[in-house]
Every structure is written in C-alpha cells, then in structure tokens.
Amino acid sequence: MVSEPGTIKNLFKDPLDLMLDLNLKSHLQHIKSAQNFDLISATSLNKPLTIEFYKTWIANNQHGDMNYLESHLPLKEDPTKIHESLKSAITIAFHYFPEIKPYEQHVPARSALYAQNEDYHYWLKEKLTASITYLQSHFPEEHFFPYVDSGPVLERDLAYQAGLGWFGKNTCIIHSQKGSLFFLAEILTSLEVKEKIPLHEDLCKTCTKCIDICPTGALSGDKQLNASKCISYLTIESKTVAPVELRAKIGDWFFGCDMCQTVCPWNQKKLNVLLPDDNKKSQDLVTTLTPEKEQDLEEFFKTILDSSNKKIQKMFFGTPMLRSGGFGLKRNAMVVIANRQMRSLKPYVEKYLDDVKLSELAQWTLTQLN
Numbered sequence: 419m420v421s422e423p424g425t426i427k428n429l430f431k432d433p434l435d436l437m438l439d440l441n442l443k444s445h446l447q448h449i450k451s452a453q454n455f456d457l458i459s460a461t462s463l464n465k466p467l468t469i470e471f472y473k474t475w476i477a478n479n480q481h482g483d484m485n486y487l488e489s490h491l492p493l494k495e496d497p498t499k500i501h502e503s504l505k506s507a508i509t510i511a512f513h514y515f516p517e518i519k520p521y522e523q524h525v526p527a528r529s530a531l532y533a534q535n536e537d538y539h540y541w542l543k544e545k546l547t548a549s550i551t552y553l554q555s556h557f558p559e560e561h562f563f564p565y566v567d568s569g570p571v572l573e574r575d576l577a578y579q580a581g582l583g584w585f586g587k588n589t590c591i592i593h594s595q596k597g598s599l600f601f602l603a604e605i606l607t608s609l610e611v612k613e614k615i616p617l618h619e620d621l622c623k624t625c626t627k628c629i630d631i632c633p634t635g636a637l638s639g640d641k642q643l644n645a646s647k648c649i650s651y652l653t654i655e656s657k658t659v660a661p662v663e664l665r666a667k668i669g670d671w672f673f674g675c676d677m678c679q680t681v682c683p684w685n686q687k688k689l690n691v692l693l694p695d696d697n698k699k700s701q702d703l704v705t706t707l708t709p710e711k712e713q714d715l716e717e718f719f720k721t722i723l724d725s726s727n728k729k730i731q732k733m734f735f736g737t738p739m740l741r742s743g744g745f746g747l748k749r750n751a752m753v754v755i756a757n758r759q760m761r762s763l764k765p766y767v768e769k770y771l772d773d774v775k776l777s778e779l780a781q782w783t784l785t786q787l788n
C-alpha cells in the first residue's frame with residue numbers, strides 16, 4: 419500500500435496556490451513565468467511513495483528489455499545516493515505542444531504527440547539550466563542538478579508527491595486543470611524543502627476508457643501497465659521485433675502511441691482546442707488518410723527503407739525518433755506497411771528478406787500483403 423502523508427484533498431488547484439512557504443513560492447513563481455512551465459512545485463526527497471509497486475513491477479518482468487530500469491532501482495529507492503547533499507526536488511510539468519518546434523524532416527507517419535517536436539531532453543534541460551542559474555544566484559551555497567526523463571529518478575512519484583497530479587489508471591500523472599499531455603522534469607537540490615503539498619486526489623473514479631482502448635492489452639487494470647506489450651515500448655524502446663501476436667494490434671502507429679491519453683476525459687478540452695484535425699485524435703487502430711496523405715506516407719516509407727541506418731540517424735538527429743535508430747524505424751515502417759496494406763511498397767520490403775535482424779519481419783509483412 420502507498421502511505422499517503424497529509425491530506426489528499428487537492429482538487430482543481432495549482433500546487434503553488436497551496437504552498438505555505440512564501441519565500442520558496444515566490445522563487446518558484448518567478449521560474450514558472452520565466453520558463454512558461456505549466457506546473458511547478460517542490461517536495462522533500464523521501465523514500466518514493468510508490469517504490470514497492472516499482473519493485474513488484476520489475477520482479478514481475480513487466481519492463482521488457484529496459485534493463486536500465488532494473489539497475490536504476492537502488493538510486494530510485496534512495497535519491498541521496500545520486501549525491502549525498504540532496505534533500506529535495508523541484509518538480510516541473512511542461513506541455514508537449516503547441517510550442518512545437520517542428521523538425522526539418524516532415525514525418526507523415528502516425529506518431530506520439532510528444533515526438534512531433536525537437537528532442538525535449540535538450541530544450542527542456544535548457545529551461546532547467548536557466549532556472550538553476552536563477553536559483554544559484556539566490557542560494558549560492560546550494561547544489562542543483564537538472565533531470566529530464568533519462569536519469570535514475572522515479573519522476574512520476576516525485577510529481578505525485580509534489581501535488582502535480584494523480585497516477586491515472588493509464589499510469590500517467592494527470593492534473594485536473596492540465597490533463598496529462600506534458601513532460602515531467604526535476605531539479606534535485608540540497609535546498610531543504612519543509613513544505614508538504616497535499617497529494618492530488620485520484621479523479622479517475624469509475625472511468626476505464628484508457629484500459630478499454632489499449633489495443634495490445636498492455637493496460638490490464640488500474641495503474642497496471644505491462645510495458646513489454648505497450649505500443650510505445652514496441653516502437654521506441656524495444657531492441658527487437660514485436661511478437662507476431664501483437665503486430666496487427668500496433669495498427670498504423672509508427673512511433674509511440676497516445677491512445678490511453680487521447681481517450682482520457684481530462685485531456686479532451688486541450689485536445690479539442692489544439693488539435694482540431696480529427697485524424698490527429700483518432701481512436702481508430704488504423705487511421706483514414708486522404709489520397710495525398712497516403713502518397714506522402716508511401717514516399718516517407720520508401721525513404722526509410724531505401725536509406726542506410728547511418729543516413730536515417732542523420733535524418734532524425736535532434737529528434738526523439740533518433741532513439742529507435744535505423745533498425746527500429748525500418749521495423750516500425752514494415753509493421754505499418756502490413757497493417758495499412760500498402761502493397762506498392764512490396765519491392766522495398768523484399769530488400770530485407772536476407773537482413774540479419776529484419777528478415778523474419780519482412781517475410782511476415784509480405785505474407786500480410788499477399
């Protein structure tokens with residue numbers, strides 16, 4: 419069970435409005451407006467509230483081949499092992515759009531919203547670094563370390579502890595005002611934060627839309643995600659080809675997946691304003707495209723399958739898609755080609771029949787196209 423300190427009433431409130439330490443609050447307010455952060459708050463670095471869930475999840479092998487999640491365990495359990503001076507975390511949420519800085523390469527394939535942008539690991543870290551420069555000028559004796567995604571930090575737990583939102587049934591941190599379409603980031607610091615922001619109440623209640631829609635059954639229950647079945651894992655993190663039984667269920671997702679977030683009632687307001695194009699919000703496994711967009715997609719996959727892995731790496735440099743590399747993006751293209759029945763691309767797939775890592779998938783794709 420999660421031990422929940424203090425009250426859990428924190429409804430429809432910005433965590434800063436709940437902050438009693440006025441000095442800390444004014445600094446965080448300054449940073450928030452300077453960097454246009456959606457939410458900012460702080461918490462002392464206790465043992466993560468949800469570490470037991472994390473341990474069970476790893477022990478049950480729900481993490482696929484993301485071995486780093488296993489090796490991060492000791493540091494996630496006790497963040498002071500990262501640096502002995504650490505006492506607190508300033509936690510931040512920043513929306514993935516509309517400040518989209520589109521990369522030069524137009525990607526017409528269906529991709530997660532967060533990935534339609536320059537790689538957030540860089541630009542969000544820059545925002546943290548600018549915030550640290552400000553903090554350092556007011557607290558010259560203290561240490562500050564920026565974290566965005568890749569560090570050994572249980573980011574959702576810290577966000578939860580700082581009142582940035584609750585753990586949704588889809589496992590995402592959801593805030594009653596902001597939804598969940600945001601990145602999380604932190605500044606770990608030696609600064610002492612005594613403030614205890616009330617936890618955000620879980621407002622998922624009886625809704626099960628995210629669990630019901632998950633095409634691969636990766637979400638099997640409330641806050642239960644088997645990563646090795648998640649389309650996001652299969653198209654981004656996995657270093658292998660998806661098991662045959664999951665391939666059709668990936669639909670036309672080329673990179674990541676947003677279904678458990680775009681179906682969420684807490685994201686509808688934002689989605690309707692920012693994504694008026696219905697196709698972008700589509701909950702169909704395979705989207706309907708205009709002939710021009712289908713043509714665009716064909717050309718894109720031709721380029722992917724015709725290029726060396728090195729060339730692909732160059733093409734996607736500075737974007738989140740670089741993470742999948744040449745192998746991953748070719749793998750993803752083939753699954754979409756099969757699921758969209760893109761028969762004209764058969765000759766491009768045939769080139770991979772002798773490929774060490776992709777031959778079986780190429781064979782499967784051709785069988786689906788026949």
Ligand code: B12
Nearest residue numbers: 468471475530567573589590591601602641648650674675
């Ligand atoms: C590994 C990873 C993945 C994996 C595994 C996902 C997962 N759910 O764990 C994969 C590749 C599948 C993935 C997918 C995505 N990810 Co990811 N991912 C991570 C990463 C690096 C580690 C997450 C982790 O530790 N998982 C371990 C498991 C056990 O954590 P968990 O599923 O969240 O489980 C917790 C809850 O379920 C909770 N819990 C369980 N039962 C109960 C009961 C109660 C009562 C309570 C209170 C809590 C609780 O405790 C668990 C432990 O904290 C973090 C960054 C980081 N350093 O933390 C980003 C991160 C979680 N991902 C993020 C994003 C944006 C995504 C995607 C939306 C990307 C996409 N569109 O394709 C999807 C969303 C899929 C989903 N529904 O989670 C954001 C989430 C932002 C948010 N609003 O929550 C993060 C924080 C990155 C960032 N810096 O912005 N991701």
